[in-house]
Amino acid sequence: MSAAPTNPTYGEVTTQGASTNIAWHHTSVDRAARALQRGHRSAILWFTGLSGSGKSTLANAVNSALFEQGLSCYVLDGDNIRHGLCKDLGFSDAAREENIRRIGEVSKLFLDAGVVVLTAFVSPFKADRDKARALVDPGDFIEIHCAADLEVCEGRDTKGLYAKARAGEIKEFTGISSPYEAPEQPELRVPTGSQNLEESVAVVLSYLAAQGVIPQGS
Ligand SMILES: Nc1ncnc2c1ncn2[C@@H]1O[C@H](COP(=O)(O)OS(=O)(=O)O)[C@@H](OP(=O)(O)O)[C@H]1O
Numbered sequence: 001m002s003a004a005p006t007n008p009t010y011g012e013v014t015t016q017g018a019s020t021n022i023a024w025h026h027t028s029v030d031r032a033a034r035a036l037q038r039g040h041r042s043a044i045l046w047f048t049g050l051s052g053s054g055k056s057t058l059a060n061a062v063n064s065a066l067f068e069q070g071l072s073c074y075v076l077d078g079d080n081i082r083h084g085l086c087k088d089l090g091f092s093d094a095a096r097e098e099n100i101r102r103i104g105e106v107s108k109l110f111l112d113a114g115v116v117v118l119t120a121f122v123s124p125f126k127a128d129r130d131k132a133r134a135l136v137d138p139g140d141f142i143e144i145h146c147a148a149d150l151e152v153c154e155g156r157d158t159k160g161l162y163a164k165a166r167a168g169e170i171k172e173f174t175g176i177s178s179p180y181e182a183p184e185q186p187e188l189r190v191p192t193g194s195q196n197l198e199e200s201v202a203v204v205l206s207y208l209a210a211q212g213v214i215p216q217g218s
């Protein structure tokens with residue numbers, strides 16, 4: 001019998017497809033039961049935008065507001081996730097695709113766990129965001145475009161990365177040497193380049209209330 005093929009990153013792999021010989025286990029506590037116990041539904045709030053557009057700041061502020069209201073919520077932030085789950089990935093198109101695939105799957109688990117999960121990733125490619133959206137039911141994936149022009153983000157340059165990218169010290173930097181495909185029809189487009197944080201938080205909270213994710217009037 002010949003040995004199963006191996007992948008340098010993931011070890012032994014099967015030629016039969018990942019789901020062969022693996023069954024799905026259903027748990028008796030399901031998403032609906034969790035929503036009933038917690039008093040709110042779960043959702044994925046998918047923040048996307050250029051570096052410096054305000055994804056982390058806005059996701060963190062919205063998360064704090066939800067937490068203060070007693071909701072179960074959690075932020076998955078690109079910088080943090082790349083220190084652990086995705087530390088093997090760089091910034092080529094393929095690496096970003098794999099990054100967003102993993103985050104889509106992790107977000108789906110949070111959704112099932114009854115948590116409002118807020119993801120803050122550049123997620124520059126429409127196809128990758130659409131694949132993450134397709135993992136869950138319509139209405140569960142709320143795409144929030146942090147809309148700030150490149151000039152604004154570069155002017156902020158909160159981490160000094162744009163200066164490095166312009167100097168050629170960082171390759172494939174989004175907006176400079178790698179593309180950003182802005183969402184055409186996001187659930188929400190927040191002008192984070194021109195309004196202040198409090199205004200942006202209010203826009204998101206009012207959308208969530210209108211969608212029944214959080215109680216009305218919050
Ligand atoms: N080449 C390149 N392009 C874009 N961003 C870069 C790059 N190299 C490092 N960084 C820093 O990594 C953060 C983006 O990671 P993400 O996981 O969100 O990227 S992606 O969704 O896979 O495109 C991003 O964080 P934010 O500034 O918070 O967006 C950067 O700080």
Ligand SMILES: Nc1ncnc2c1ncn2[C@@H]1O[C@H](COP(=O)(O)OP(=O)(O)O)[C@@H](O)[C@H]1O
Binds near residue numbers: 158
């Ligand atoms: N409306 C807004 N929403 C979010 N951030 C804002 C807003 N207005 C100004 N900012 C500022 O823009 C910067 C955004 O940085 P950051 O949140 O790290 O962006 P990103 O996570 O997209 O890289 C912060 O310094 C933040 O204070």
